[in-house]
Amino acid sequence: MKILIAEDDPVSCRVLTANLKGWGHEIVVTNNGIDALEALQQDDAPLLAILDWMMPDLTGVEICRQLRAENDKAPIYIILLTALNSKESLLEGLEAGADDYITKPFDRHELRMRVQAGARIVSLQNNLRQRVLELEEAIVERQMAEETLRSMSLTDHMTGLHNHRGFYNLAEHHAKMTRRSRTKSLLIYADMDGLKQINDTMGHQAGSQAITAVGEVLRNTFRECDIVARLGGDEFAVLAPNVATPESRKLIERLRNNLKAYNDAGYLPFELSLSIGAVEIDHTYEFGIEDQMAKADAEMYRDKRHRKAQLTQRT
């Protein structure tokens, strides 16, 4: 790791440099506060700095204050080097924004541990910043993908949900963006029960009403960030990102409850019913959306058979 040492005492400076180099760090040395501040304000500035408290022109504490006032830069982990060992002095340093301190004369092993702790924090901060950047990029890409979808009219005109192509487009994009992340997603495949019967006995207009109503229930059940689609005919699919296992069950339960509430309200002269298959997608492993859809489809058929069997038992 690149580390800046600002120390005006040549002996202490040499001792620090030799130790840190021996531990494999790249060292930038300055012997006054002004040069140190300038070096830390560069674009490729070291992300860990060991600053002597008492230096000509600008003290380590003053450098801390100035750096902390600049919010737009990557945070630099600052270790103050001090021969002052009063509690008040240390508090003043920490209040000014120092992350840690080492008192002189320093113990080699303590120095090593404190630098290691600093390097670990810098590395965590870097990872976090990198992740935020990736997420920001993903959001922009998602927005662009949605925009493209809109422009290509990949919406199902009857329900206003995504259509087959729209769903696969967004789902593939989601799969790409979340690859190897630790989140899970829930994929639902839903098939309307008895649509053919509604069409046959009450006409196609009633069938269209049923499809629109299912679309409405799905939209009201899931979040705005979920990808809800009518794949065609009486088939629907939902991809709900970032859903932990307990939430999956709750989501399906909510869908069933909402469907029941819709039926209980008596909006339509027939009942809506869905066979539902759901799979949880673990993004730790690479996956193809087609394979997952096939699994969800199989689950849906299992549910349909189960429901039919229950119905037969009752009658």
Add this chain to the structure above:
Amino acid sequence: MSPTNTTVDQNELMLSHVPVDLAILNSYDEAQEEGEPDFVVELIDLYLDEVPRIFNAIHEGITSDDWLSARRAAHSLRGSSNNLGILQMGVIADVLEHLTANHQIAGAELLLCLKNEFARVEEILLAERQRRMS
């Protein structure tokens, strides 16, 4: 703040009878890089080179009422002395740092004390240097 005068009891400062703790100094062998010149010798040379400059800075600071410079120089001397195990110099530099912080003219007396101590330290450091170079 005008300078004040306090007598310094030099006996109080004789906290350590060992001018250089060679165990501390020699512990820097751990940081020795392979193929590089003797690191401890390098530190000895740096110290011997630096101390007269620090003495001048302290002297000039005290005589020209530039207490801040005198204090910084004493602070620096304390740091490098303690780092190398030159403990008695470190103790005297510490007291001097406090005196200069309070603008106390007795600092001049202590500077003399430091110079005497340095004569002993220099002898030991040069002997150690000689031992390492032979």
